[in-house]
Amino acid sequence: MNQKVVAATRNVAIVGPYLSGKTTLLESLLFVTGAISRKGNIKDGNTVGDSVAEARDRKMTVEVGAASTEYQDIRFNFIDSPGSIEFSQETYNALIGVDAAVVVCEPITERVLTLAPLLKFLDDWEIPHLIFINKIDRLTCTDGAWGQRYREILDAIKSVSTRPLIPHQYPIGQGEELIGFIDLVSEQAYHYHSGAPADPVPLPESLREQEHAARAEMLEALANFDDHLLEELLEEIEPPQDEIIQDLRMELGADLIVPVFIGVAEQDYGVRHLIDALLREAPTPETTAQRRGLDGNTNKPVAQVLKTYYSPQGGKLSLVRVWQGQLTDGIVLNGIRAGGLYRLLGQQQNNLSVAMAGEIVAIGRLEGIQTGDTLAIEQSSIKLAKAEVAVPVYALAIAPENRKDEVKLSSALGKLMEEDRSLAWEQHGDTHEIILWGQGNIHLEVALARLRRKYNLPMVTHLPQVPYKETIRKPTTSHGRYKHQSGGHGQFGDVYLDIKPVSRGEGFNFSETIVGGVVPRQYIPGVEIGVREYLTHGPLGFPVVDVAVTLTNGSYHSVDSSEQAFKQAARLAMTEGMPKCEPVLLEPIMSVQVSSPIEFTSKILQLLTGRRGQILGYEGRSDWQGWDCVSAYLPQAEMHDFIVELRSLTLGIGFFNWQYDHLQEVPEKLKEKVLTTAGNSNGNGKG
Known part of the structure; x- marks a missing residue:
């Protein structure tokens, strides 16, 4: 019974850069599989994903959401993930619990670099993934050269992928309009129809040569992993379609290849073929569990928390991947009794009595359990790896609007940290301020909005004081x-x-x-x-x-x-x-290592020197192909919005690590400004 349920589930994350259309793709997937009868849209704020107030206010995904649906007797658990780099911790926490990921991107060569950090994470964790080029109708084809433009976007994606791309489809255009695609596995052509399945049509004679070349390239790439297929190609034997699908399934499951699909999620174009491919080729939960060294058939339950939610009404909810065994309502995990078992469709919770190995479900009231924790019914030696916590790079000093609320603040901040591991807070020993740390200004704005909405704790904020000495x-x-x-x-x-x-x-x-x-x-x-x-x-x-x-x-x-x-x-x-x-003023100097694609290195050097930075050197990163790491000393006073400018210079993907290094005299021309500012801070002498 367990084996059947495991084989009948697929856990798929939908990931990709900001504005690539992930939430729209999820809405389309749920619609074509019958989970919802009517599609919502981002503008109206009625999608299954982005269902929390902070996401709808900003028209962007700010936390992981889950949605379950059924398709051809297979249960799909979809994880909708944020695209903004400021919320990437959410995405990475959830990715470690899925069987495959659909990487959504736009057909814009200049923005392909934004895929690099995500593809790096997927490759490091060996998470099988495929690419869905969304909004493919926006390719600029003034001369009708759809194949050429498609090749350009594929070449751009290849430059940031360490795994070979395997295009499944070839676009069919009519002048400047996209009208369909050719399935390179079956060599069947299709015409798109808005709101309906694509119609099979004869393969256009004008594209036969291009299709043949594209298919040959696909087969040759697969043959690099299959000696039998290589022999067939050398002997000019046409491989059976089942053999090609088997190769795609095996190579994708081993994270050796990256299949590529095209479509327009807003119109449901290509979405049915995408989910068909996931059904045929995505690895099963059992395969994923084995790759993690777990046994999906054992009776001993092991699960892992992928996301923690707090709601004012329902309390704490933990989204978990069941790796082995089964969970039942009321089960005791890590010494804590579960307070409910649910399958999610956005904010909608459906009660469950049991969740089998391979499922992604939600558990109520696991107090004291954190995102990333491994869950078991008894003391277990199994400790599943979890995503590394991002280094905080942006800070605000906060204080309650109403001073009477100070007693509630630490508890509320603790819950925020449980929901989002990339947030942190401290009470600074020198300045005595409460500092909220995160991944950027929007990240902290969302956190402050949650404090107001969930805990009735409106905050006043200002830039943190520099701890001068x-x-x-x-x-x-x-x-x-x-x-x-x-x-x-x-x-x-x-x-x-x-x-x-x-x-x-x-x-x-x-x-x-x-x-x-x-x-x-x-x-x-x-x-x-x-x-x-x-x-x-x-x-x-x-x-x-x-x-x-x-x-x-x-x-x-x-x-x-x-x-x-x-x-x-x-x-x-x-x-x-x-x-x-002769007293002298000292400022803290940070040691920073700034990483970005090599094409931005000169801009990074200018950014650092423009902020009184001392360049120590730079070199290529061995673990990031085509990236440089610049080392420098940078005054803390220059670091508040450093991440904002860094991202604006690097398509949003540059990042840095930093730590305190030493104290250094403040330049004389800045000293008076600092002292004047300190003197005006209510006379308290803080910087």
Whole structure:
């Protein structure tokens, strides 16, 4: 029974760049398979995908959505994924749980580079995938040369794919209009009809030669993986159609080839042939489980969380791939009882009593379980690999509009992080701001919209303060005396301090050379506390670093002296002495590695130097064909919108890794601007 169910399921992700038409393709797939009786559209905000408010407000996919349908006794679980690079974490989390991916792209050669990061991920994880060139009717064919223009877009895609492309179809045009295609496997021609299946028609004589050449190229590519097919081609034996399909299925399942299809999802053109190919050629869940080292036939359940949702009404929902065994309503996974089992169609939830191996379903109320976690009914040695979490590259400082809401904020942010692993937050130790980190400005806008809508937590935001520091250039000796008389016992403390700079990165050092008990031992800790408290806010208004302070002398009163009095005396000594030490302003410098296609390298170099960056060098990336990695030092003050400009220069696909490296003096021409800005920040001295 298990084997039959596994063989009768296909889990397919629909992925691709922003605006390629993924959600429209999903709508068409659901329509032609009968899951919905009427198609929605993005403009009207009534599609099965993009069903959350944030997606409909922006007319773009912002989180993974799931939709299940049946076609020819096969259950298809489709995963609709975001196209924007800012939400790619969502896509990658879900891709590890599917059997195949349909990569949707537009027929625009200049935008083909945007496929590179996605194809790289698919190849790294060995996820079988095919390409659907959507909006194929938009190819510019003023002279009717559809075949030539089709070849140009294929060549462009080949340049970013490490796997050979295997075109399944060849376009049929009439003047400037696309009217159909030729199936290169069966050599059957078809004419498109809006809202209806394509009609089989005789193969046009004018295209017979081009079709024959395209089919020969397809067979030769397949023959690279099949010696028997190669022998048939050498002996000029026409291979049977079943053999070609078998080769396509085996090579696709092993992620050795990338079949290519064409169509217009908005008109349902090519969509039926696409799902037919998925039915015939996409690997089964059992095949995928075996590739991951799992047994789809065992009775021991193993599942993995692909996406976490929170809704104000329904609470927590976990979208999971069942890798082996079966799940039942109420099952205990990782020590937590499941609160419902559902099959999804967008926001619609259909109750299930059981989910077999190979299914993608949703489970309610798995509290404490995170996206990517492996689920089992008992302690298991199996820990399935999960997508690496993207490095945060964009930040905003946030605070609740209503200060009474501060107590609710950490809990709400925690839930946001569960829904989206590429978000992060911190309370900065120097600036005391709450910083929300993400993958770009739209990414954070969506997160803030969720805080408002789901948790009634509207936020005010501003750019995060740069955690400037200060240090000193010259040593000095300073004296501080604190004397206070008020009725009874007074307060008296008297200290002499040597203040001197130390090497960059050494931090703070306190010592004493007291002799003769001029400052009793029990009061010396108070001196250090006073010095440390002063250093949190130096003469320029910032925390002081790389300073050594030595207590050399002093005096005390047998009745009026106390640790508190010596703390105050130390603060007075520091307040008097530090301005004499030539304080200098320091800024944090980040070590950054910027990656992009080689055609953008010169622009990256200009971008970095234009932001006071110091170029350390660049070299080709061995793991990214045709990409360079530029290393540089970049001031943190220049990094806030760095990712925005980087993406605008690189078709949205450039990225960088970064980490704190060192502190460096702020250039004199910028120092006054920083100090003026800090002085205007409510007088708090923060940068």
